[in-house]
Amino acid sequence: MVVDDRPSAGPRAKSAGPGPSRSARRRTGAAQPYSLYLPAGVVYLVIFLVPTAMAFYFSLTRWTLFESQFVGLQNYKDFFAEQSLRISLQNTLVYAVVTSLLKVVFGLLLGVMLTSRLRTTGFLRSVVFFPVLVSTVAVGITFSVLLRPDTGLVDKALALVGVSGTDWLGSAQTALLSVALVDVWKGVGLATVIYIAGILSIPQTYYEAVAVDGGGAWQRFRHVTFPLSWPATYSVVLLSLIGGLRSFDLIWTMTRGGPGFSSDVIASIIYKQYQAGFYGLSTAGNVVLFVLVTALILPLSWYLGKKEVAA
Amino acid sequence: MRTLRRLAGESAALVLAGVVFLIPFSFMLLTAVKDGPQSADLDFSWPTSWPIVANFREVIEARDYILLRAYVNSILVTVVAVGFIVVFAAMAGYVIQRRPGRVAAIANVLVLSGLIIPPAIVPTIWLLQGMGLFKTVPGLILVEIAFNLSFAVLLFRAFVAGIPRELDEAAMMDGCTGWKLFFKVVFPLLRPVAITVALTTSVAIFNDFVNPLYFLPGDDHPTVQTTLYSFQSQYSTQWNLLFMDIVLITIPPLLTFIFFNRKIVAGMTAGAVKG
Helix, strand or coil: CCCCCHHHHHHHHHHCCCCCCHHHHHHHHHHCCHHHHHHHHHHHHHHHHHHHHHHHHHCCEEECCCCEEECCCHHHHHHHHCHHHHHHHHHHHHHHHHHHHHHHHHHHHHHHHHCCCCCCHHHHHHHHHHHHHCCHHHHHHHHHHHCCCCCCHHHHHHHHCCCCCCCCCCCCCCHHHHHHHHHHHHHHHHHHHHHHHHHHCCCHHHHHHHHHCCCCHHHHHHHHHHHHCHHHHHHHHHHHHHHHHHCCHHHHHHCCCCCCCCCCCHHHHHHHHHHCCCHHHHHHHHHHHHHHHHHHHHHHHHHHHHHHHHC | CHHHHHHHHHHHHHHHHHHHHHHHHHHHHHHHCCCHHHHCCCCCCCCCCCCHHHHHHHHHHHHHHHHHHHHHHHHHHHHHHHHHHHHHHHHHHHHHHHCCCHHHHHHHHHHHHHHHCCCCHHHHHHHHHHCCCCCCHHHHHHHHHHHHHHHHHHHHHHHHCCCCHHHHHHHHHCCCCHHHHHHHHHHHHCHHHHHHHHHHHHHHHHCCCHHHHHHCCCCCCCCHHHHHHHHHHHCCCCHHHHHHHHHHHHHHHHHHHHHHHHHHHHHHHHHHHHC
16 A cells, blocks of 8 residues: 655645745755764763763762762862862962953953064964963973072073062962963963954954044054954953863972962862872862852853943 | 154064063073083073983983883874864764754753863763773873863854855755765865864874873873973983973974964964854
């Protein structure tokens, strides 16, 4: 027996109304099967999502990797009770905010400079971007040598102009900020490139309008370049905040969190607790970092995104 | 007169920027070619002797050729992981862009969480150990794939938006659908962005220090970044060798940079500003 479904297909196709017919749309759909998600989805689910979900459970246990004993919120209590761990929370915030602010300021400055009509800009764009590609550990080692007290290049250069430097990485007051500055040195190239792209996409007519109104370089920057490169600012702030909150390798190679705990961040605490065998506590640190990043980034990206639409 | 002064001011700023960025690199190079005693001064003086070849050989031969073994491991991890990332992310980025709806919305959320959420490290170690992959090269490869997928999917999704849908439809007319449509028709068109993804992620994975530190500890399977770590403790007084190591492991990113500078920068900005 032959089942003929053509009559019923007719009216349905008609009822779909204007535009591509429903059956055609369904066919387009099948041409991009969901199974294309499969390989990426499986790896992501198993290696990333499962451990992330398990972290919530294991952070509530005393854990040896083989056995875990449920202890409730004890790890979190320890985390927030211990002075050294609480410092890391504060340091993480300071580090992330300082690095992203400075990356915005210097990235914008360099971006404006390197889109100006000067001959060396091509060369300088490469020079500024290159540190982005060098490994963080190599940068960290090099700068911990350059920042040595007295004999280091930075202190020697300061001595030339009559300023006496300090032990940048050895003093509790300056260690965290010194590392943050090196982070900016390494990462500002990416911010600059993003700003260059943003500035180059601003239509020339706006600058002409400022010129007609008799505005100078400052007016051009104040009323055109800065507001219209807002999407670039948005990207730079979010990228460097996320990077700053999770930062570990530079801090670890330059100070190991020291002196004392003065430059410890959550990520370095996670590593120290892991090394010491406190797996549950280490994982609790991970959850704290997770909550901190999400609580900061989600509202901020929503707020900055809204402002972008308004601009 | 005013323009002249402005030009002078701008040039001074440019020179200053150049100096700030170039001095640390010249310091690396200078220290790497000095002899042991002079390198211990850690200053900016000109080398009195040039034991380049000797330093090079000593770094290579140190600890039973650890640097060469590290190079093999790092290149293996980078090449395999990047290969899978490019193919997997291209497939996912293509469906996300082409089939909007609830599934794509969920996929988008997952991609964004991959960018934001810090990986849960000890549970990942626990999982890899359960699978028998902890402290193995395949384990590290899996980790690098999973942690780098999100960024790649974003870049691919943005790029697919620029490929006309009519192309899919024309291919379907010729009887090409599903995986065949993707690999025969769409994937070859993604070449420009695939190159950008391959370049940026390979630099990131080759330079990665954190994941090898956690997931491939010990000297059995060194990677280039962890050699730096062990050289630092072993050669705390032999700075010329440490910096020779730094120079040697910086060469691959440097070459990538020299040959693909324009492409990397273009792809980075496309992804970062839109993403």
